[in-house]
Amino acid sequence: MPINYYIFLSLTLFTIGIVGILIRRNAIIVFMCIEIMLNAVNLLLVAFSKMHHLQGAAAMPTAGTDGQIFVFFIMVVAAAEVTVGLAIIVMMFRNIHSIDINFLNRLKH
Amino acid sequence: MQNALQLAWLVPFFPLLGFLITGLFRRQLSKTMIAIVGNAVVFASLLVSVWIFVQVKDGNSYVAEYFNFISAGSLKIPFALQIDALSSLFLLIVTGVSFIIHFYSVFYMKEESREHYGRFFSYMNLFVFSMLLLVMGANFVIMFIGWEGVGLCSYLLIGYWFKNKEYNKAADKAFIMNRIGDLGFLIAMFWILSKTGSFDFAVVFSKASALSTTDVTIITLLLFIGATGKSAQIPLYTWLPDAMAGPTPVSALIHAATMVTAGVYMIARSNVLYSLAPLSQYIIAIVGLATAILAATVALKQNDIKKVLAYSTVSQLGYMFLGLGVGAYSAGVFHVMTHAFFKALLFLAAGSVIHAMSGEQDIRKMGGLRGKLKTTYFTFLVGCIAISGIPPFSGFFSKDAILLSTYEHNKILYVIAIFGTLLTAFYMFRLLFLTFNGNFRGTDEQHHHLHESKAGITLPLIVLAILSFVGGFADIPEIFGKGGNRLTEFLAPVIPLSHGASVSHSTEMMLMFIPAVLVLLVIVYAWYRFKNYRPSEEKGLGKILENKWYVDEFYDKIFVKPLYQLGSFLNKTFERSVVDGLVNGVGKLVNYGSRQIRLLQSGQIGSYILLMVLSMLFVFIIQFFLRK
């Protein structure tokens, strides 16, 4: 499959994630959009890791491993992030009984 | 032996040191210490100057480059001092007369408080330093530093009693008038640079003959404008009489040793250029003579003792310029020297009189001081005789040298110049008679208070009186025997000898003694006229003269008032609406803009992210599409 297709697919998913962040007010949905964006990036990384693989395999059989390891670490970090993020959302809900990010305008003060 | 010449930097260094010490520690040092330091530094540079003079007399000259003052591209201006006949002679005059004046000031200014005493001496030292720098500079830039320095110091010293508004105005006037002249000097310097590519005297003068006549004429005229500012010639002379606002020693310093001779020095230094520009020389001679006559007529009717002396200085400076203008540079320099002696003498004696009169300066209220102030009277008399040009006093020889050259040059100018010397004799003896002869016209209290000044004040007077007497023998004409014209010969390395006297000895003799006899007659007439003087209201021409031809009023109307009006117009209209409007407008715009932009900070994360995305978009567009 040409790499361009992966790039465009990844970009589309990424942009959908951005649009979701822009137009939704629900903190959890915003969070999910971030996950979409992370996955878009992961997909692109994996696709790149398989690019040029055949040419390079003879010289270096493990070429591209790094890209996949990176994806693994991104997943790890994403998991940790979700843990903390959801805890924050829970706390926020407990305090203001809403998860509308428009209530989070303390940055103004 | 070149040692003395290598130590040349000491000459200006000492007064600078004195300036720093007396200026910075004026609160700490006692008045005695300040006086000692202030005098010692000038005396030290006097000693070095004498040493240098002896060396130069043996035919040495020296240019010392100490460091690069300005280095820009191909232009290199070294901080260089030059020692040759002309500068060493001026060094002697400046340091010698300055030292006497410093010594005199110790006693004259003794009633000042410690702080102001220190301030006075530091300014005086700075003045001497600037003047020495001016004289010793080996290029136009260093000269200009000194040139500006004396302008600054004259401002500081004229406004020394800064609590008096009038004095401050006089100081302003001196400074502004000088600035006008300085501008001419500055433009001349740039012109020289663009034509010769150097500021160095040696380089400029060696290239001078390659310049076109137009260039030389413009340069010399611009330099002359500078000289008119500094040396008080028409039209920039009015500051000098007002400069009387300063303490008397300051007047003496400005008039005799430093400031006003700067213009003469500069033109004598640039004589190579002037010799190539006959038109400029002609203009200088005319202006000098006109100044001499104008100032002499004004001096006839002045009633302030210092004002009379001030106008006589302007008049004598006119003679110096006349001498320069007719190509008798060494005669002009000679007159600078003799004038330094007798004008310093006259001013210091006037200071002594003012002291005795408890600050009174109006000669109408003096009279009959001869009995009480014997030393002052005799020294003043010597000064008057010297300035009037009666042989064998110094003024006779120097003025005669100028007149003789004028005679060779142009007979009409000569006759007018003779008329000027008669005026000089008349107003000087009027001053003398009104002050010292007749009856006392002041108050009883002043009369009671009359006393001869202390030795500290009379000693400098006596020294200067002797110098005024013998000073003329430095350059007595050849006709009085062999060994004459020594000064001219001494200056020959810098100022080429003129093409010999074209008049026969008998004519020369006659030209010398006819004016002298006429002067004597005038003095007798003055004595007859002012023997029993009664103050009376002046009428007609006298009133015009008393008001100095209304030149000040004229300048006031033509230049000062319109400038003030322009200033107030700019202040009221331009400043308020345009400048303030602009400034406040910017402020208001920023204020308004920030109030609007503040709304962007909603605190809502969504809007921040939107902005972030838009900026990303923007950056991507620039990065991918506009970069090429």
Place this chain on the structure above:
Amino acid sequence: MGVTQILFWILSVLAVFSALMVVASKNPVYSVLWLILIFFAISGLYLLLNAQFLAIVNIIVYAGAIMVLFLFVIMLMNLNRDNEPQKNKWMKFAGIVSGGCLLLVLVAALKNAETKSAVAEMGTGNIGLIENLGKALFNDYVIPFEISSVLFLSAMVGAVVLGKKEASQNSSSGES
């Protein structure tokens, strides 16, 4: 067009459609479910690229653990109503337009990138296998791996601290 290509297209369309639905759904629970579908689609794409390990991890970690957590929180807070206050219409419009512009710009920029001839090989290579990745992970990346465990620990502690700040009626710790 072989089977893998057809599968690629199907999975791509599925992923994009699901992503759109995630954003468009009013009910957060539906969003979560669509999100799980995305993860499955992406895992399928990983499989097509012969990255079995990542495909499995993606399903286990994301679709399994994280999504369960999301659902758990939503249920816990009783948010499964579609009464979420909507954003200003203009704000929505601006968001969509700017996002669209971004996509347009990025696509236009990368369209002519020098990747035309490059191909992502599908179904070949063995770097995505557990064996190879495990060797790389425990040889070259052992220190980051260990550090990531510390990261998890701190994330756990952070979650507990945040959750227990007030009278602890809700607690959300103990995951993955």
